[in-house]
Amino acid sequence: MTFSLTILGSSAALPTPYRFSTAQVLNVLERFFLIDCGEGTQIQFRRFKIKSSKINHIFISHLHGDHFLGIFGFISSLNLLDRKQALYIHGPFKLKNLIDQYISTFDRGLGYEIIFQPLHYDGIELIYEDDKVTVESIPLRHRIPTCGFIFKEKERLRNIKGEVIKELKVPIKCLQQIKEGEDYVDDSGKIFPNKNLTTDPPKPRSYAFISDTAKNPQIIEHIKDIDLLYHEATFADEGKKRAKQTGHSTARQAAEIAKLAKAKQLILGHFSNRYKSLEPLLIEAKEEFSNTDLAIDGKVFNIPLSKHN
Amino acid sequence: MTFSLTILGSSAALPTPYRFSTAQVLNVLERFFLIDCGEGTQIQFRRFKIKSSKINHIFISHLHGDHFLGIFGFISSLNLLDRKQALYIHGPFKLKNLIDQYISTFDRGLGYEIIFQPLHYDGIELIYEDDKVTVESIPLRHRIPTCGFIFKEKERLRNIKGEVIKELKVPIKCLQQIKEGEDYVDDSGKIFPNKNLTTDPPKPRSYAFISDTAKNPQIIEHIKDIDLLYHEATFADEGKKRAKQTGHSTARQAAEIAKLAKAKQLILGHFSNRYKSLEPLLIEAKEEFSNTDLAIDGKVFNIPLSKHN
Numbered sequence: 001m002t003f004s005l006t007i008l009g010s011s012a013a014l015p016t017p018y019r020f021s022t023a024q025v026l027n028v029l030e031r032f033f034l035i036d037c038g039e040g041t042q043i044q045f046r047r048f049k050i051k052s053s054k055i056n057h058i059f060i061s062h063l064h065g066d067h068f069l070g071i072f073g074f075i076s077s078l079n080l081l082d083r084k085q086a087l088y089i090h091g092p093f094k095l096k097n098l099i100d101q102y103i104s105t106f107d108r109g110l111g112y113e114i115i116f117q118p119l120h121y122d123g124i125e126l127i128y129e130d131d132k133v134t135v136e137s138i139p140l141r142h143r144i145p146t147c148g149f150i151f152k153e154k155e156r157l158r159n160i161k162g163e164v165i166k167e168l169k170v171p172i173k174c175l176q177q178i179k180e181g182e183d184y185v186d187d188s189g190k191i192f193p194n195k196n197l198t199t200d201p202p203k204p205r206s207y208a209f210i211s212d213t214a215k216n217p218q219i220i221e222h223i224k225d226i227d228l229l230y231h232e233a234t235f236a237d238e239g240k241k242r243a244k245q246t247g248h249s250t251a252r253q254a255a256e257i258a259k260l261a262k263a264k265q266l267i268l269g270h271f272s273n274r275y276k277s278l279e280p281l282l283i284e285a286k287e288e289f290s291n292t293d294l295a296i297d298g299k300v301f302n303i304p305l306s307k308h309n
Numbered sequence: 310m311t312f313s314l315t316i317l318g319s320s321a322a323l324p325t326p327y328r329f330s331t332a333q334v335l336n337v338l339e340r341f342f343l344i345d346c347g348e349g350t351q352i353q354f355r356r357f358k359i360k361s362s363k364i365n366h367i368f369i370s371h372l373h374g375d376h377f378l379g380i381f382g383f384i385s386s387l388n389l390l391d392r393k394q395a396l397y398i399h400g401p402f403k404l405k406n407l408i409d410q411y412i413s414t415f416d417r418g419l420g421y422e423i424i425f426q427p428l429h430y431d432g433i434e435l436i437y438e439d440d441k442v443t444v445e446s447i448p449l450r451h452r453i454p455t456c457g458f459i460f461k462e463k464e465r466l467r468n469i470k471g472e473v474i475k476e477l478k479v480p481i482k483c484l485q486q487i488k489e490g491e492d493y494v495d496d497s498g499k500i501f502p503n504k505n506l507t508t509d510p511p512k513p514r515s516y517a518f519i520s521d522t523a524k525n526p527q528i529i530e531h532i533k534d535i536d537l538l539y540h541e542a543t544f545a546d547e548g549k550k551r552a553k554q555t556g557h558s559t560a561r562q563a564a565e566i567a568k569l570a571k572a573k574q575l576i577l578g579h580f581s582n583r584y585k586s587l588e589p590l591l592i593e594a595k596e597e598f599s600n601t602d603l604a605i606d607g608k609v610f611n612i613p614l615s616k617h618n
Contacts, residue, residue, distance in 0.1 A: 013386075014386050014389060016355050039352070039381075042348070065411075069378075072374060
């Protein structure tokens with residue numbers, strides 16, 4: 001029942017030995033998603049002992065090098081490791097051309113299919129769905145077309161109260177509908193309300209990746225009550241003017257978004273190299289939103305299951 | 310009077326946190342050359358505190374990702390650090406297209422000129438020269454067109470014996486020719502042999518970068534008496550068949566080349582990920598050529614000045 005985020009890199013612009021460029025692995029119920037892929041991401045997989053073969057979907061937010069330059073080495077390495085399964089890449093359409101050009105240099109060809117799905121910037125869009133999980137892209141406010149990504153568990157089926165079902169001798173063929181929330185009507189026409197037959201399932205969990213962006217209140221309605229929010233915080237308050245010029249956010253602005261969206265937890269990331277210590281950013285953000293953490297390479301954030309309110 | 314090699318990466322194919330992909334910085338008399346540029350190279354510059362701005366020439370041996378994927382991030386970072394000086398890139402011609410495609414994604418353009426000089430594979434070729442240093446490319450035997458690089462100091466001027474010159478009252482205008490090796494003829498026609506007027510300059514120093522390649526005896530004549538030889542040693546003896554299939558060398562084969570070329574010192578590198586310990590490779594090479602070392606990330610090899618024999 002895992003919903004777990006591993007930070008592989010959290011540096012803006014220039015990677016350092018201690019803070020690699022943006023990349024994250026999100027495990028939602030054993031679906032492993034790679035979010036952004038800065039230079040050196042494949043090294044971080046090895047450092048933090050995550051199997052790169054588990055990744056079937058990569059999401060690239062925008063075409064700044066610190067968010068995608070690791071994708072070529074990642075693709076190569078999967079090939080050297082003999083991958084056969086298709087790999088989906090969701091990213092800006094120009095990225096496809098760069099990838100195709102790179103693959104054209106391979107002397108032994110690519111042993112698996114890459115299925116490229118370009119992002120769009122008109123509004124929020126469903127870009128992945130299976131029986132348990134959805135992923136949406138959401139346009140952000142940056143210098144070039146950029147999307148964030150919102151990952152959500154689907155609503156689960158309700159939990160059957162076993163003894164009640166047994167006592168009422170409910171036929172097996174009715175159980176699916178009851179799990180889906182329907183009342184039970186027996187042969188005599190008597191109605192048994194669903195709330196007597198089932199308990200609430202755990203609340204669906206959700207994660208939003210919001211980077212790179214200037215402060216953008218338009219996203220709030222789409223990330224309302226999000227369990228975990230990652231928001232870029234390139235600058236501290238002193239960098240507010242620079243943030244505006246460059247299409248970035250301050251830590252305080254990230255926290256303001258988290259507060260307005262009623263997020264449960266905020267992670268700050270994409271830190272400018274000018275900050276030797278990240279303490280000022282954390283302090284400033286916590287003044288607005290107390291449950292704030294820093295993205296540090298290798299750090300893992302888990303969202304446990306919880307009941308509906 | 311520096312002639313110094315710093316290893317930034319020595320891994321074949323897949324970089325690891327402890328062994329990055331191939332890259333080296335060579336300092337010849339304060340000319341800083343970058344040789345190959347695997348993924349993560351810019352991180353290694355920061356890790357080993359080498360200023361990336363000092364690089365004016367990059368040499369890329371061939372178009373396998375583990376030798377060039379770091380070049381995009383390197384170019385970007387120089388741009389972010391406000392570089393104005395031209396950057397020369399010597400590499401396979403297809404690399405130019407990849408670089409151009411990448412630069413076309415920059416929203417703020419490139420603030421400096423990149424001058425791309427394609428390599429050729431017909432034979433040994435002078436690809437760089439200034440008043441003190443030359444660089445030659447030398448075709449190797451790999452699966453795709455590949456060049457090694459040979460860096461040489463030029464012959465220095467001879468050293469004037471100050472007291473002798475003073476005693477003979479040699480005119481200043483004659484000193485340059487004497488430094489260049491000529492005898493001195495005074496007004497009366499008397500000849501003073503150069504060997505009485507000067508001492509030998511230090512021997513010119515040289516370094517050869519030979520990777521990736523199957524064992525290739527054809528290079529020996531071009532690297533005769535080389536001071537420092539870096540030769541790929543992807544495999545140990547047990548991998549000899551695999552080396553042949555993939556266009557690589559064993560450590561023993563690298564050492565055989567060093568021995569036949571009468572190199573002074575051999576560095577092995579480009580190690581396959583299959584080897585947790587590199588001891589077997591070192592032992593096998595030393596059986597053929599005793600002055601062998603391993604390329605380890607961060608290691609520095611200096612060639613001191615020495616007298617002519």
